Amino acid sequence: MSSYGKQLKYNISCEGHLERAANSNSIILAKQELEIAIDYIETNNLTTGNTSFFFKTTPSNDIEFWYNNLNSAYAELEELSVVNLSPLETSNVLMKLRETILKRDSVIAPSEIYYYPNRWAWKITISLWPFFMIFYILLWIVVHFLYRDR
Helix, strand or coil, rough: CCCCHHHHHHHHHHHHHHHHCCCCCHHHHHHHHHHHHHHHHCCCCCCCCCCCCCCCCCCCHHHHHHHHHEEEEEEEEHHHCCCCHHHHHHHHHHHHHHHHEEEEECCCCCCCCCCCCCCCHHHHHHHHHHHHHHHHHHHHHHHHHHHHCC
């Protein structure tokens, strides 16, 4: 699958549901959306590791922390979905969930998680294609001028 295809699949199957969970007006609806996102994460083995390319210790790219954070938010929603909360308590829970999932209206996730676990192959492919393009253009120019008069 192409890098765009992997990113699109992640955006539709996970990030979109995380966004919907963060924007939900009820605990039950937020729990349903978060469950869909967590199912995608578990199905695609996005539960441990790090998406960093050069520095493996970058905390913002720690998949396990991100996954555990989402799971703990889900467990809290599951616990609170059976309790009769006041509107203020419900609002506070949903605000906390929103702060857990979103940062400035963008989903918090390790960068380029859609490449994981094949980040090396994707990085190499993405970084080498300009060189191949230049090589083929130069090859075309050389061949064109060498065989121009024949």
